[in-house]
Amino acid sequence: MSAQITCVGWVRRGVAKETPDKVELSQEELQRIITDAKDELGHLAAEEDEDDDEGIACEDNPDGNTEDVAGDPKGDDEDGKEEDDELAEYGLDRYDEEDAATASLGDSLAGLTVFSCNEEDPYITLKDTDQYEREDFQIKPGDNLILTGRAEKDCCNLEIHVYNSEEDSLYVHHDILLPAYPLCVQWLNFDPSPGEKPGNYAAVGNMTPKIDVWDLDVVDCLEPVFSLGSKQPSQKKKKSKKGAAAEPVEGHTDAVLDLSWNRLIRNVLASGSADDTVILWDLTQGKPATTLHRHTDKVQTLSFHPFEAQTLISGSYDKTAVLYDCRSPDNSNRTWRFSGQVERLTWDHFSPWNFLASTEDGFIYCLDARSDKPVFTLRAHDEEVSGLNLSSQIKGCLVTSSADKHVKIWDILGNKPNLVHSRDMKMGVLFCASCCPDLPFVYAFGGQREGLRVWDISDVAAVAEVFGSRERLVPNTGSQVSGTAATAEMEVSE
Numbered sequence: 001m002s003a004q005i006t007c008v009g010w011v012r013r014g015v016a017k018e019t020p021d022k023v024e025l026s027q028e029e030l031q032r033i034i035t036d037a038k039d040e041l042g043h044l045a046a047e048e049d050e051d052d053d054e055g056i057a058c059e060d061n062p063d064g065n066t067e068d069v070a071g072d073p074k075g076d077d078e079d080g081k082e083e084d085d086e087l088a089e090y091g092l093d094r095y096d097e098e099d100a101a102t103a104s105l106g107d108s109l110a111g112l113t114v115f116s117c118n119e120e121d122p123y124i125t126l127k128d129t130d131q132y133e134r135e136d137f138q139i140k141p142g143d144n145l146i147l148t149g150r151a152e153k154d155c156c157n158l159e160i161h162v163y164n165s166e167e168d169s170l171y172v173h174h175d176i177l178l179p180a181y182p183l184c185v186q187w188l189n190f191d192p193s194p195g196e197k198p199g200n201y202a203a204v205g206n207m208t209p210k211i212d213v214w215d216l217d218v219v220d221c222l223e224p225v226f227s228l229g230s231k232q233p234s235q236k237k238k239k240s241k242k243g244a245a246a247e248p249v250e251g252h253t254d255a256v257l258d259l260s261w262n263r264l265i266r267n268v269l270a271s272g273s274a275d276d277t278v279i280l281w282d283l284t285q286g287k288p289a290t291t292l293h294r295h296t297d298k299v300q301t302l303s304f305h306p307f308e309a310q311t312l313i314s315g316s317y318d319k320t321a322v323l324y325d326c327r328s329p330d331n332s333n334r335t336w337r338f339s340g341q342v343e344r345l346t347w348d349h350f351s352p353w354n355f356l357a358s359t360e361d362g363f364i365y366c367l368d369a370r371s372d373k374p375v376f377t378l379r380a381h382d383e384e385v386s387g388l389n390l391s392s393q394i395k396g397c398l399v400t401s402s403a404d405k406h407v408k409i410w411d412i413l414g415n416k417p418n419l420v421h422s423r424d425m426k427m428g429v430l431f432c433a434s435c436c437p438d439l440p441f442v443y444a445f446g447g448q449r450e451g452l453r454v455w456d457i458s459d460v461a462a463v464a465e466v467f468g469s470r471e472r473l474v475p476n477t478g479s480q481v482s483g484t485a486a487t488a489e490m491e492v493s494e
Helices: 027-059 071-086 100-109 129-137 237-238 461-467 482-494
Strands: 004-011 142-152 156-164 169-178 182-188 202-206 213-216 227-230 256-261 270-274 277-282 287-292 297-303 311-316 322-327 334-336 344-345 354-359 363-368 375-380 385-390 397-402 406-411 418-424 428-436 442-447 453-456
Touching: 004 182, 004 442, 129 156, 129 169, 142 169, 142 442, 142 482, 156 182, 156 202, 202 227, 202 256, 270 297, 270 311, 287 297, 297 344, 311 344, 322 344, 354 385, 363 385, 397 428, 397 442, 406 428, 418 461
Parallel strands: 004 428, 182 256, 256 297, 385 428
Antiparallel strands: 004 142, 142 156, 156 169, 182 202, 202 213, 213 227, 256 270, 270 277, 277 287, 297 311, 311 322, 322 334, 344 354, 354 363, 363 375, 385 397, 397 406, 406 418, 428 442, 442 453
């Protein structure tokens, strides 16, 4: 089975270090990491042994029969003869005898020429490979990074790809070994260390309740920069003290399904979990600031408003989306109910009152945060809509991906959606999609197979015809907002 790409995200140009750092561990640090890993593995093994012992105790003699079954010597002899016959064809009894054919192997290699270095070998045209490796290692000003959660049978990785549209190049720069199956990735630049400049980090949610934050400017790192929450309490602890009060858990108690970073208040990160809650994390303290309990089932998607720092929306398996004012989330919220489980949510950065929601039954809803009724409803796909992305700069350009294996491009300008193009990506079930922040027509997709796919949709004639002449607008968000633009946006969103 080929690797799955479970989540994808972009990093803007000019953010990453030109030459990333390489980790060089001292013997003490390496020994500490090995010891910690052994302790954790030993703890997990002890839990598994305890569970196995309980299972064996239940399975031994379920009917209470104590009769001994006598062995059959005759049958054992017959089995032994069959095994000998099967092994005879391999000639294992002659294994140590020298093969005359191999005695002349040295003679056959005598005519081969060996060169001491690549410069002397006339058949090697690429003499110095180090130069090309150094060039690939450096991050150029025109490079975007693409972050992907990659899951294979035996391991999971966070892969950091380098994409350059001018050179038409895409390659894996480095990867990070992850402790569990990745479910979501969120880029952020907040560094909790006092006095530190903005960084280049990726927060990864996985099948555990823990959120790991990795430094993208460091290669070969073995540990995250910091983590939020803790792993789920062991079954052993739960069983040992039934009467005792459970220890309070700081963070989630189940898998983290989605993450959203607040670009306006940079020390705030929101997470949605399979434990039915939304947590607002204070990255300065590394602890939950607020826990929201408005959903009755898994919280699968959430998103901060691009211009209003206090506004957050979340979507759940309970078929609802909830809008919060994070200044008083328990008292200020609004709820919408849909036809199916909410898969993805995204704000329309060109119409700050509006947001889009997709569901498991293939529908897309456009809603005004001030109204209960949808602006429009669209039957977009035959199965769940797993990717829901507006172009970073082209107003009205919406790209959706689905478990029905198709990507569709829509024109929703004027709140009248029209299908522009549809394509079977040949990637199996599609899990995720994301638009490049610097290139409004370039999208990245991840799915069941074929790894990461980057597609410039402007290569499609119909897309170029509809959107090619449309004005490009760059929404101002975060610290990049100019004074005039900020005032204008806040006036719209009051």
